[in-house]
Amino acid sequence: MHELSLAEEMLVMISDVIGSGRRLERVNLVIGPLSGVSADSLRFCFTELAAMRGLGSPDLVVEEPPASLRCRSCGLSYEVHEFVEGCPACGSMERDILSGMECMLESIEVDDGGRPAERSGS
Amino acid sequence: MKIGLQSPVTGRNDREAARNRAAFRRRGLFVFNLIGSPGTGKTSLLEAMAGEFGDAMAVIEGDVQTRRDADRIEGKGCRAVQIETHGACHLDASMVGRAAEGLFALGGEWKVLAVENVGNLICPSSYDLGENVKIGMLSLAEGDDKVLKYPSIFSRIGMLVTSKIDLLPHMDFDIDRAESECRSLNPGVSCFRVSARTGEGIPGLCSHILSEREKALRV
Secondary structure (H helix, E strand, O other): HHHHHHHHHHHHHHHHHHHOOEEEEEEEEOOOOOOOEEEEEEHHHHHHHHHHHOOOOOOOEEOOOOOOEEOOOOOEEEEEEOOOOOOOOOOOOEEEEEOOOEEEOOOEEEOOOOOOOOOOOO | OEEEEEEEHHHHHHHHHHHHHHHHOOOOEEEEEEEEOOOHHHHHHHHHHHHHHHEEEEEEEEEOOHHHHHHHHHHHHEEEEEEOOOOOOOOHHHHHHHHHHHHHHHHHOOOEEEEOOOOOOHHHOOOOOOOEEEEEEEEEOOOHHHHHHHHHHHHHOOEEEEEEEHHHOOOOOHHHHHHHHHHOOOOOEEEEEEOOOOOOOOOHHHOOOOOOHHHHHOO
């Protein structure tokens, strides 16, 4: 259940950027199939923590793209969500993983009450 | 208003890990992060490795509770410090950084620092501790089908250690299957078969770690 720790990290990162007094409406996250992160668990932890920290009830929108692989036998590039199947062209399980380990906070959406755009922190 | 961030969720941990990595490098330490299920034999493996490395190895032990594992390692002549996570299912870089400072304060010259993670095949995969290599561990008392069930960890390891091979006559575990499935996630992984009980495979594993240390220090 490391999703609770990750939700804490997300709130620290978000608070550094938006400061206080702005309502967080939506958080956009990308989770790869090799990230070891459960989107459902993270959503539960994040929503609970955000409410406890006075950040309202933001939507956590999770995109879960497939991992990109390249077959080491025939060279085909292909995408998977699970790793038990081999290359769709030649069946080989020999492959290089090109992406899929990411857990990225892509963007956030805030209700700034009509104030001009301003970004603090890094 | 939409604000773009494009930041890894573990960004703060990654920065701590980079600090750890620099501190380990300054001391000439080769650090491995040992990850496996509870009961796979991580502490027994480190006890057996202590017999090879002697006081050239130090150990940071991670457990939810008790300092039993650190006591076991110290009983084999290696310096060990214990992290008790009090419920947390993984070590993170700041915990390891603090434990390493405590270890360094004790004084000593080591070539290898072993970090035994909390017994878990999922959560530790998200956290870089500043190690040179993650070592994934399986034992013959588990299933030989675990690798593709836990791809996040087995795709990140540099070495796979299959332990308890003295049980091979009694078990149906297909070591070739586990190793080839690990290579299917991770073509560069080095595989080792060991028994902490009989000592089989331990010298080869330790000499590989020393040669990896030489390579790492040359870079």
